Amino acid sequence: MLENRSVRALVARRKLVHGLLILFCTFVALVAFYPFFVMVISSTHDNFNIVSKINVLPGRHLAENYERLTRNMNILVGIKNSIVLSVAVTVIETYFTVMTAYAFAKFKFRGRNFLFGVILVFMMLPGQLGIIGFYKEIQALDMMNSYFPLIVPSIANCFAVFFYKQYMDTSLPTELIEAAIMDGCREIQIFHNIVIPLVKPAMVTQAVLTFIGTWNSYLNPLILLNEKEKFTLTLMIATVRDATNAEYGAQYLGMVISVIPTVIIYCFGSKTIMEKITVGAAVKG
Amino acid sequence: MWRSKRARYAYLYILPFFLVFLIFKLYPIIYTFVLSLCDMDLLSGKLSFVGWSNYTRLLNSEYFFRSIGNTLLIWIMSIIPQLTLAFLLALLMSNKWLRGRAIFRNVYFFPNLVTSVTVGLLFGTLFSYPGGAINNVITAFGLEAVDFQNNQMLARMVIAIAICWKNFGFNIIYFTAGINSISNEVLEAASIDGAGWWQKVTKITIPLMKPILIYVMVTSIIGGLQMFDESKLVFQSVPGDATTTMIKYMYDSAFVRFQFGYGAACAYVVFVIIMFFSAISMWITRDRDKVRPLGGKRGRK
Numbered sequence: 001m002l003e004n005r006s007v008r009a010l011v012a013r014r015k016l017v018h019g020l021l022i023l024f025c026t027f028v029a030l031v032a033f034y035p036f037f038v039m040v041i042s043s044t045h046d047n048f049n050i051v052s053k054i055n056v057l058p059g060r061h062l063a064e065n066y067e068r069l070t071r072n073m074n075i076l077v078g079i080k081n082s083i084v085l086s087v088a089v090t091v092i093e094t095y096f097t098v099m100t101a102y103a104f105a106k107f108k109f110r111g112r113n114f115l116f117g118v119i120l121v122f123m124m125l126p127g128q129l130g131i132i133g134f135y136k137e138i139q140a141l142d143m144m145n146s147y148f149p150l151i152v153p154s155i156a157n158c159f160a161v162f163f164y165k166q167y168m169d170t171s172l173p174t175e176l177i178e179a180a181i182m183d184g185c186r187e188i189q190i191f192h193n194i195v196i197p198l199v200k201p202a203m204v205t206q207a208v209l210t211f212i213g214t215w216n217s218y219l220n221p222l223i224l225l226n227e228k229e230k231f232t233l234t235l236m237i238a239t240v241r242d243a244t245n246a247e248y249g250a251q252y253l254g255m256v257i258s259v260i261p262t263v264i265i266y267c268f269g270s271k272t273i274m275e276k277i278t279v280g281a282a283v284k285g
Numbered sequence: 286m287w288r289s290k291r292a293r294y295a296y297l298y299i300l301p302f303f304l305v306f307l308i309f310k311l312y313p314i315i316y317t318f319v320l321s322l323c324d325m326d327l328l329s330g331k332l333s334f335v336g337w338s339n340y341t342r343l344l345n346s347e348y349f350f351r352s353i354g355n356t357l358l359i360w361i362m363s364i365i366p367q368l369t370l371a372f373l374l375a376l377l378m379s380n381k382w383l384r385g386r387a388i389f390r391n392v393y394f395f396p397n398l399v400t401s402v403t404v405g406l407l408f409g410t411l412f413s414y415p416g417g418a419i420n421n422v423i424t425a426f427g428l429e430a431v432d433f434q435n436n437q438m439l440a441r442m443v444i445a446i447a448i449c450w451k452n453f454g455f456n457i458i459y460f461t462a463g464i465n466s467i468s469n470e471v472l473e474a475a476s477i478d479g480a481g482w483w484q485k486v487t488k489i490t491i492p493l494m495k496p497i498l499i500y501v502m503v504t505s506i507i508g509g510l511q512m513f514d515e516s517k518l519v520f521q522s523v524p525g526d527a528t529t530t531m532i533k534y535m536y537d538s539a540f541v542r543f544q545f546g547y548g549a550a551c552a553y554v555v556f557v558i559i560m561f562f563s564a565i566s567m568w569i570t571r572d573r574d575k576v577r578p579l580g581g582k583r584g585r586k
Contacts, residue, residue, distance in 0.1 A: 018382055018383075021383070022384075024377075025374065025383065028374065029389055029393065032392060032395070032396055032450065032453075032454070033392055035396070036395070036396075038411060038418045039407060042418070050418075051415075051416030052416065053421060054422060054425055096301045096302055099298045099299075100298060100299050100302035103294075103298035104299070107291060107294070108295075109296060112295075115299065115303070122306075122311075125314070125556075126556060127511070128511060128513075128552060129317065129553070130313035130314035130316070130317045130552075131317075132317050132535075132539050132552055133313035133315070133317035133319075133549065134309065134313035135540075137309075137312065137313055137316060149309070152309065153310065155302055156305040156306040156309060156310045181291075187291070215400070216401065218402050218513075218514050219513060219536070234400055234402050237402055237403060238402045238518060240406060241406065241521070248410065248416075251410060255403045255406055258399075258400055258402070258403045259398065262398045262399070262400070263398055
C-alpha cells in the first residue's frame with residue numbers, strides 16, 4: 001500500500017519534470033522561431049503597423065512592399081546572377097575536387113604525401129588571410145566585375161578534396177578500377193563512368209553545402225563586384241536598408257526573399273546536410 | 286606494377302587543382318605578406334618597401350586593440366549561451382520520452398539557413414529604436430523602449446544574440462552525434478551502479494564527448510574570430526565603433542581607407558591571433574587521461 005503510493009508519487013514527479021522540460025524545449029523553439037515570424041508577417045504590413053504594434057495576422061500590403069522593394073533594386077536579376085554563380089561554382093568545384101581526390105586516393109605517385117599535407121595545412125587557414133593580395137591580383141589581371149575570380153578559385157577547395165578522399169578510401173573499391181583497366185577502359189572513362197557514379201552520395205552532400213555557401217557568400221562578391229547589374233542576391237539584400245530608405249515592410253520582404261532559396265534546398269536535402277555535419281565531426285573528432 | 290605506369294595520370298588529375306591553388310590561393314597569401322611590408326601609393330599604385338612599419342603602427346593603434354576586444358567580447362557573449370543551450374537541448378532530445386524530437390530539431394536548425402547578411406539586417410531591424418519588433422514587445426509589457434544601437438554593450442549583445450540564434454541549432458547536431466556515439470551499455474552499467482542523472486552527464490557523457498567538444502570549440506573560435514558580416518550589417522554606426530571586429534577593421538583599412546599595406550599587416554596579425562586562440566583551446570581541452578569514446582564512431586568514413 002505504502003509502496004504503491006510512493007511509486008505513484010515518483011511517477012507523478014517524473015511526469016511533472018518531463019512536462020517542464022518539454023515546456024522548456026517549446027519555449028526555445030518559439031523564441032527561435034519568433035524572428036522568422038516577425039519577418040514574414042511584417043513583410044505584408046505598412047510602415048505604420050510595423051513600427052507601432054505587435055502584428056500577429058498578415059496584412060494587405062505585400063504587393064505594395066514588393067513594388068517599393070523593386071523600385072530601386074532588380075531582385076529578379078539578383079536571383080538570376082546568384083543562380084548562375086552558385087550553379088557554376090558547384091559544378092566546377094565538384095568536378096575538379098573529385099578528380100583531385102581520386103588521384104590522391106587511388107594512385108601512388110611521387111610527392112603524394114607532401115602535396116596532401118599541403119592540402120591539410122591550407123584547410124586550417126582562415127579564408128580571409130590572403131584576401132587583400134587576392135583583390136590586388138584580380139585588379140592587376142583586370143578581372144574586376146567578372147564572375148571568373150568568384151568561380152575558378154573555388155576549384156582549390158582543400159576541404160572538399162579531403163572530404164572526397166576520405167570517402168573514396170572506404171567506399172571506392174580498387175578492384176573495380178583494376179578490372180576496368182583489364183577490360184581496356186581509358187583512364188578518363190574510368191573517372192567518368194566508374195568513379196563519379198560511385199562517389200555520388202558524397203558529391204550530393206558536398207555540393208549542397210557548396211551551393212548554399214556560394215549563395216550566401218558576401219565578402220568576396222562585395223570587394224570584386226561593383227556594377228549593380230552583376231550583383232548577387234545576397235549583395236543586393238545587403239544594401240536593402242539604403243535602397244528602400246526606412247521602408248520597413250519592403251526591407252522585411254527583401255529578407256524573406258533572400259531566405260526562400262536556401263529553405264527550398266533544405267527541404268529537399270535536409271537529410272544530406274545533417275549527415276554531412278555529423279560526418280565532419282566524426283572525421284575530425 | 287601498373288600503379289607506377291599510371292602515375293602520370295595522377296599528375297594530370299591533380300594539375301587543375303594545384304594550378305588554381307598556386308595562382309589563387311598560395312600566391313595571394315604570399316602577396317598579402319609582401320604587401321604588408323610595403324606602402325602603396327594611391328595614385329600610381331606603386332609599392333615602396335617600408336619594412337615592419339605597418340606592423341609597428343598596427344600594434345600601436347588603439348583602434349586595432351579595441352577591435353580585438355570587441356571581437357572577443359562578442360564572441361564570448363555568443364559562445365557561452367550558444368554551447369550551453371545546444372548541449373542542454375541535445376541532452377534533452379536524446380531522451381526517448383520527448384515527443385516531436387524531429388520537429389524540435391528542425392525548428393532549432395532553421396535559423397542556420399538564413400544568410401548571415403540577412404541575419405545581420407534582420408536583427409538590426411528587430412532591435413531598432415524606437416519602433417523595432419523587440420521594442421514593441423518591451424513596450425507591450427509597459428516598459429520603456431531601449432536604444433540598443435547607442436549603447437556599446439547592448440549593441441554588442443545584439444550581435445552576440447544574432448550569432449547565437451543562427452548557430453545553436455547547428456551545434457545541437459554535433460552534440461547529438463556525440464551523445465549517440467556513446468554506447469548504451471556504459472550508461473546502463475552506470476545506472477545499475479546507482480549513478481544519478483547528473484553524475485551520468487558529468488562523469489560519462491561529457492568526458493566521452495571530448496573529441497566533439499574540442500572540434501566544436503576550435504571551429505567556433507576560428508569562425509567567431511573571423512566575424513564580419515554581422516559586424517558590418519547589424520548596426521551602421523555604434524558609438525566608439527563598439528561593434529567593429531578585427532576582420533571589419535581589416536576591411537575598413539583596405540577597402541574603405543585604401544591602406545592596402547596596413548590592411549595586409551592586419552590580416553597577418555589577425556591570423557596569428559586566431560592560431561593563438563585555437564592552440565589555447567586545444568591545450569585546454571586536450572586529452573589528459575587519454576579517454577577514448579567507447580564504441581565511438583571515430584574514423585568512420
